Amino acid sequence: xxxxxxxxxxxxxxxxxxxxxxxxxxxxxxxxxxxxxxxxxxxxxxxxxxxxxxxxxxxxxxxxxxxxxxxxxxxxxxxxxxxxxxxxxxxxxxxxxxxxxxxxxxxxxxxxxxxxxxxxxxxxxxxxxxxxxxxxxxxxxxxxxxxxxxxxxxxxxxxxxxxxxxxxxxxxxxxxxxxxxxxxxxxxxxxxxxxxxxxxxxxxxxxxxxxxxxxxxxxxxxxxxxxxxxxxxxxxxxxxxxxxxxxxxxxxxxxxxxxxxxxxxxxxxxxxxxxxxxxxxxxxxxxxxxxxxxxxxxxxxxxxxxxxxxxxxxxxxxxxxxxxxxxxxxxxxxxxxxxxxxxxxxxxxxxxxxxxxxxxxxxxxxxxxxxxxxxxxxxxxxxxxxxxxxxxxxxxxxxxxxxxxxxxxxxxxxxxxxxxxxxxxxxxxxxxxxxxxxxxxxxxxxxxxxxxxxxxxx
Numbered sequence: 126x127x128x129x130x131x132x133x134x135x136x137x138x139x140x141x142x143x144x145x146x147x148x149x150x151x152x153x154x155x156x157x158x159x160x161x162x163x164x165x166x167x168x169x170x171x172x173x174x175x176x177x178x179x180x181x182x183x184x185x186x187x188x189x190x191x192x193x194x195x196x197x198x199x200x201x202x203x204x205x206x207x208x209x210x211x212x213x214x215x216x217x218x219x220x221x222x223x224x225x226x227x228x229x230x231x232x233x234x235x236x237x238x239x240x241x242x243x244x245x246x247x248x249x250x251x252x253x254x255x256x257x258x259x260x261x262x263x264x265x266x267x268x269x270x271x272x273x274x275x276x277x278x279x280x281x282x283x284x285x286x287x288x289x290x291x292x293x294x295x296x297x298x299x300x301x302x303x304x305x306x307x308x309x310x311x312x313x314x315x316x317x318x319x320x321x322x323x324x325x326x327x328x329x330x331x332x333x334x335x336x337x338x339x340x341x342x343x344x345x346x347x348x349x350x351x352x353x354x355x356x357x358x359x360x361x362x363x364x365x366x367x368x369x370x371x372x373x374x375x376x377x378x379x380x381x382x383x384x385x386x387x388x389x390x391x392x393x394x395x396x397x398x399x400x401x402x403x404x405x406x407x408x409x410x411x412x413x414x415x416x417x418x419x420x421x422x423x424x425x426x427x428x429x430x431x432x433x434x435x436x437x438x439x440x441x442x443x444x445x446x447x448x449x450x451x452x453x454x455x456x457x458x459x460x461x462x463x464x465x466x467x468x469x470x471x472x473x474x475x476x477x478x479x480x481x482x483x484x485x486x487x488x489x490x491x492x493x494x495x496x497x498x499x500x501x502x503x504x505x506x507x508x509x510x511x512x513x514x515x516x517x518x519x520x521x522x523x524x525x526x527x528x529x530x531x532x533x534x535x536x537x538x539x540x541x542x543x544x545x546x547x548x549x550x551x552x553x554x555x556x557x558x559x560x561x562x563x564x565x566x567x568x569x570x571x572x573x574x575x576x577x578x579x580x581x582x583x
Contacts, residue, residue, distance in 0.1 A: 185247045193205065196310070205317060215266075215269055226256065233249070268334060293392055383404065387560075394564075394565055397470040401560065405451060405554070406459075416459075416554060432447070
């Protein structure tokens with residue numbers, strides 16, 4: 126059974142168990158209005174925590190600093206392989222036995238590696254919390270990394286990497302990050318390469334886990350039907366035996382490569398993919414909120430964004446186009462993408478360039494700014510309306526070093542952005558143009574008619 130199959134099965138079982146309770150008592154207000162507590166356990170484990178008995182379940186999100194940026198030099202893909210294997214058997218439970226225990230209680234346990242963190246999530250019914258947290262403890266403290274499981278997961282990753290060689294979106298993303306970050310760890314392929322993944326050994330996996338999975342970089346968020354005393358014991362039992370300090374390789378800050386740049390990758394596919402972007406604004410920068418707002422106006426507002434109106438509505442060049450902010454611990458980007466017919470790629474790029482330049486030179490209008498503020502303030506509550514969403518947000522707020530009262534302050538921070546702020550930050554973001562990567566057929570090939578099909582012989 127694949128990772129996706131297991132997650133789907135657990136989700137189906139858990140949601141079936143919750144249906145009656147959810148219908149009877151689903152909250153009429155957002156989880157964001159609940160009180161966020163800062164819990165410190167007797168063993169010194171810290172967590173942000175919201176006690177919510179609306180539905181008898183518990184959702185936890187957690188992260189260890191490290192991520193794919195801690196892959197050994199010349200061996201990208203170690204963190205991704207570790208994340209795929211941590212729930213493939215632990216302690217005296219092989220992969221089959223471990224997943225039988227998860228499935229029996231409809232426990233959802235998942236791991237993934239981002240550029241900066243090794244992250245995980247755990248979700249279970251209230252009555253199954255001891256089993257769920259116990260299995261997570263085994264996964265973190267005594268992962269097996271059995272040879273058969275390593276080869277099975279390695280084969281899945283290799284299959285995905287082979288698909289990427291003919292997928293325009295994947296090729297555009299890989300090229301974009303390589304252009305922006307070069308030899309910095311952020312420029313490496315997160316999932317590894319067809320050359321590196323076969324060389325990863327069990328010793329590499331164990332060394333990565335030993336260096337990264339430690340208490341001093343652990344961040345936790347929990348939302349659900351559990352009291353503080355019970356949760357404190359669960360957290361100490363789960364994470365208390367981990368090493369006290371991680372042994373991380375230092376990752377330097379890096380500024381993404383400047384615009385303008387344009388790169389083309391030839392690929393014989395019907396749809397040409399365009400990825401564009403450039404240096405962004407880090408989360409702790411005072412201009413971040415203003416940048417977030419003008420980014421929404423330019424390309425993040427769905428049907429109301431400038432890029433959507435110009436590219437889709439007015440010219441019919443593409444079905445969709447989007448642009449958004451992306452921030453990491455050591456750098457930041459703004460990113461955008463679209464896909465279009467090969468013979469319309471140049472027109473699409475020209476339209477995007479023109480609209481980005483107009484935003485940089487003139488900034489948004491007061492009406493656009495007011496509309497964006499209204500949307501962003503209202504959407505926050507909708508984005509935090511389940512325990513899983515809230516736990517995920519609370520984890521990210523901690524990783525971004527925002528205060529525990531950030532939810533309460535955020536709308537006032539949005540309101541404080543003036544039109545002058547928005548215009549200044551728009552120029553800062555887009556004043557130098559774009560780094561653009563285009564993947565598809567060359568323009569001269571795209572313009573040629575398709576060859577006639579020879580008649581079939583009778």
